[in-house]
Amino acid sequence: IIKTFKESFWALLMPFVIIGSIMSGVVSPTEAGVIAVIYGLIVGGIVYKELNWDDVKGAMRDTAKTSGKIFIIVGTAALFTKLLTTAGFHIFVKDLLLSISTNPTVILLITLLIILLVTTFMEVNATITLLMPVLYPVIQAVGIDPTLFCVLVVICCGVGLVTPPVGMCLYVACDLAKLDMGSATKALLPFILATIICIIILIIFPGLILWPASLI
Numbered sequence: 001i002i003k004t005f006k007e008s009f010w011a012l013l014m015p016f017v018i019i020g021s022i023m024s025g026v027v028s029p030t031e032a033g034v035i036a037v038i039y040g041l042i043v044g045g046i047v048y049k050e051l052n053w054d055d056v057k058g059a060m061r062d063t064a065k066t067s068g069k070i071f072i073i074v075g076t077a078a079l080f081t082k083l084l085t086t087a088g089f090h091i092f093v094k095d096l097l098l099s100i101s102t103n104p105t106v107i108l109l110i111t112l113l114i115i116l117l118v119t120t121f122m123e124v125n126a127t128i129t130l131l132m133p134v135l136y137p138v139i140q141a142v143g144i145d146p147t148l149f150c151v152l153v154v155i156c157c158g159v160g161l162v163t164p165p166v167g168m169c170l171y172v173a174c175d176l177a178k179l180d181m182g183s184a185t186k187a188l189l190p191f192i193l194a195t196i197i198c199i200i201i202l203i204i205f206p207g208l209i210l211w212p213a214s215l216i
Helices: 002-023 029-047 053-086 087-101 104-119 124-142 148-159 168-177 179-205 207-213
Strands: none
Touching: 002 124, 029 179, 053 087, 053 124, 087 124, 104 124, 104 148, 104 179, 124 148, 148 179, 148 207, 168 179, 179 207
16 A cells, blocks of 8 residues: 555645645636646656657647537537627526525525536536526525525536436546446436435535635
């Protein structure tokens, strides 16, 4: 165990470098990603000597392809959101939801359910770009804490990404592991249910989110 720990020490140090640099306020999350890449190149290429130039070129090529797809989706979603906002769709949604209820808990449940359902068949960046400008005014109108809402949105997006019919992360994982969606979904069901229970608990006891956030 000690030998394995020594061999993997520099690799295990990466999360601490990323989180530590963000929490200390030295860099932003985006800049921390750049630091992680540089750190990975140094450790993989110099310390472990497992990276070569061909690996780096391949990684850059794959990253460019993946990023290009994501930016096309996000850009299209942003344009569509702009059209909806210009047409006053966010006002329509706000009035519609507030006509159903003005109870913050009910509104929170409805908005989270919408995000959860949409994320099951849409890429998460596009979902957030599309829905947040529409749903956020509703959240503000009923007095829900933005921090609470954003944390719950992130959790719901995580659930949606591994939930059929599409489930982007589930699809990618099944493709890499050569598994069929059915068997993978059955294995994930207990974890999905557990996460949904956690969401309900966090809604009932928002202090579980707001208290740690107040310490930052």
